[in-house]
Amino acid sequence: MDDYPLLNVFWTMMWFFLWVLWLMLLFRVIxxxxxxxxxxxxxxxxxTILVIVIPFxxxxxxxxxxxxEMGRxxxxxxxxAYRYYGGSNGGPAKGTGHAEQLSRLAELKSHGDLTVEEYELAKAKVLAA
Known part of the structure; x- marks a missing residue:
């Protein structure tokens, strides 16, 4: 390691991380x-042809x-994805059965995320639907 100074290690790491960053950007554009x-x-x-033939x-x-437009x-x-998995409708529960919803509520209650009152109220809503 004596023949490879610390500054060279820094430059090598910097170029490696820039290369990884470039690859991530290239795949994101594609x-x-x-x-x-x-x-x-x-x-x-x-x-696609332009990005592959002349990448930079x-x-x-x-x-x-x-x-x-890419950002939008x-x-x-x-x-x-937020609306589907965790938005105001409670996630993908709209397509699941009552048993799955009740088991999810029981799991939330057992982890302490729901109180007994909240659990009973949510259970009543699921059973009423």
Missing amino acids: ADVFRDDSSSGWAKAGW IGVLAYLIVRGD REIARHEA
């Missing part, structure tokens, strides 16, 4: 190209041209 419902097939093919210029061009799509996707 994923966004395919998730975009507003683009045609030709546009998706063009962006392609990714930078995509971020400049479509970066704001990501926010909409997270909001939809």
